[in-house]
Amino acid sequence: MKKTKNIEDKLKESGIENGDTIRVEKQGEIYEGVLIPHHIFSDKDIITIKLKNGYNIGLEIDDETDIKLIHKSKKKERKERKTFFNPDKPTVSIIGTGGTIACYVDYRTGAVHPATSAEDLAFSVPEIFNISNIKAHVAFQLFSEDIAPAQWLQLAEAVAKELNQGSHGVVIPHGTDTLGYTSAALSFLLRDLTGPVVLVGAQRSSDRPSTDAALNLQAAVQVATTTDIGEVVVVMHGESSDNYTLIHRGTKVRKNHTSRRDAFKTINDKPLGRVENNEVIITEPYRKKSKGPVILDDKLDEDVGIVYSSPSLRAEDIPDRRGLILMGTGLGHVPNRLIPRLEELIKKGTIIVMTSQCINGRVNLNVYSTGRDLLRIGVIPGEDMLPETACVKLMWALAHGENKDEVEKLMLTNIAGEISPRSRWNC
């Protein structure tokens, strides 16, 4: 397929600008909709149009693609809104990371742009300025699947700075794919929080009628402004309709659906509370904010892998890392033929923690002989920790324990709400 040298030229030739309604004919198929501006994350040879049903579609354009102008848009100006500082209101810091929710929608074109300033946010979700003074900056712009330990450290540093400079709370809009990893990481990297640290995402981008971006961001700002929580939490839609959002503990939350707006669930515990009708209702015990200052603990050992057990897992598929999280079957098992490989790694110094691919429930290595054999060779039972949280925690524990015993002790100690008390949830 030949690629056109310059899509912009092609559009200009036809007198087409962003916001115009166009018809694209490509390999016999016809697409009609509003041309929306090039998104920072889109490929260069792709144009995006918003179809009548509200969905966006990306179309790869080559020289054979026919693009026609249907009608010009009526231009509307972006209404600027001044953001005055009100000394009677608390200040909340928003730190952008590139997720959908940090974007603002250009109402003329329906396009999504990353919000890079408080003004952009004021344009997108003006309601939040009624709740608090907003300080906003962008830490980085990445798809969340590309966010790695380096970014966790960068964010932790930024959060500590904002809180220590006097912000009442911090809101971090974040792509949803790895939001749970980041919320767990910040939970271990930050101590003595002087206010709520609220991660928030959107499952549907701001340009779709079903978007959850505005509701989630408002609720997040509400939690950051009005509560005395001293923990890292995640605020996301609580159900498919728009009635409320849930406040999840950062170490207990998981994206459990690819696309639903209520994809995020608290696992093996209850959510801390909810936000409903602009009111924050906390129903579970939580750690209250400290007097500060916030301590940044920036040590992580990234050399931790996750291994998913299955009937076809082979010894040589289990990598030689400083730490390994096993996602075993059931109560925490792997095929017995793999135990010698695990023993070999443990003897070489690898710390291995067992979690369950069931996701829900607690591992228990005392029930069956496979489990007891795993205990005997030194596998650490991961209690009811999420595999993702256990992975991040092991990175943290490896950087803090002097030896295997200390790392094991840290892994079995509840540091940031990641382990539920046995008496409460044991089955």
Added chain:
Amino acid sequence: MKKTKNIEDKLKESGIENGDTIRVEKQGEIYEGVLIPHHIFSDKDIITIKLKNGYNIGLEIDDETDIKLIHKSKKKERKERKTFFNPDKPTVSIIGTGGTIACYVDYRTGAVHPATSAEDLAFSVPEIFNISNIKAHVAFQLFSEDIAPAQWLQLAEAVAKELNQGSHGVVIPHGTDTLGYTSAALSFLLRDLTGPVVLVGAQRSSDRPSTDAALNLQAAVQVATTTDIGEVVVVMHGESSDNYTLIHRGTKVRKNHTSRRDAFKTINDKPLGRVENNEVIITEPYRKKSKGPVILDDKLDEDVGIVYSSPSLRAEDIPDRRGLILMGTGLGHVPNRLIPRLEELIKKGTIIVMTSQCINGRVNLNVYSTGRDLLRIGVIPGEDMLPETACVKLMWALAHGENKDEVEKLMLTNIAGEISPRSRWNC
């Protein structure tokens, strides 16, 4: 720790037999309960006692352990029950695999023994003989974490034989850890089923007051006896109380909790129906049984791995297999830095299928540029297939497609209910 040479001798010296109440003193801790017989799966230096709260505990015995007889049990005879053949009733075949549910409870001692004959089952769950004539044999005795493709093939062969010899249906008691893998495997390995093939398990063993073994087995036999289903299904507790069991399609079911009795869930679809008050109620469409004969399709290529994406996944952790199932984040993403490794493997001939670690929902590689890049290098979107089912299906597809295109086509075709129609479940 010194190990005692012979636990049996030690018990005999104290005049202790199975069923007696004993007190064990071990490292300062005291355990009192009924001694239950050595379980086939227990370690040799372990005795198991049933505590007063109904739980069993395994205790490692060494020479320092003190064991005292508290009182002798009153012996009760095992009541034999004759199993007459009733020509008016259908016959159901039960094929044992070593799971908890295939065990029978010795009511004198509370011990669990693997049931190896119809007589054992009659002793354990006599109710099933009221429903149908029972033919029983044991295919193998393994913990389900050790059940591998070789056993799937053995089971498929046994099922085909039983159905082709005239059984109305087949019931397979199976350990719960990998029950979903086996049910998926049988779904692809067997065609033109002449009756229901019902896998069933127990989350709590038969000796515990909370056992689900009897209810589940009765319901499974009911489904195998009274329905015209021509599919592989899984019958398990539907909720934590004892009100009903659910009938799950074999390719859509997953163990979603380590210990709850209602751990098994149908994912991305509805269960086919339920069994309540001894009545089978089917509520969803299903494949009806064929006139037969059952076709055994015994080709599998085991060289398929599962890789769980995470921020710390490294290129060298992605093994060089004929097939790979990726458990991506969100709609089906991996860190962009890993795409060159995937492209290298695909160029060398690896078939890579994307599923989601969200478990619920459908992958969609068209929404973001990471997904489009994965499509471009040849990653196959796994629709809404469970990762475990996709793994088994890829083993099957690799053994049936002549080339990449054929394997890809098979993976994207709904063969055994593993892919839900887009119109119904797409979000």
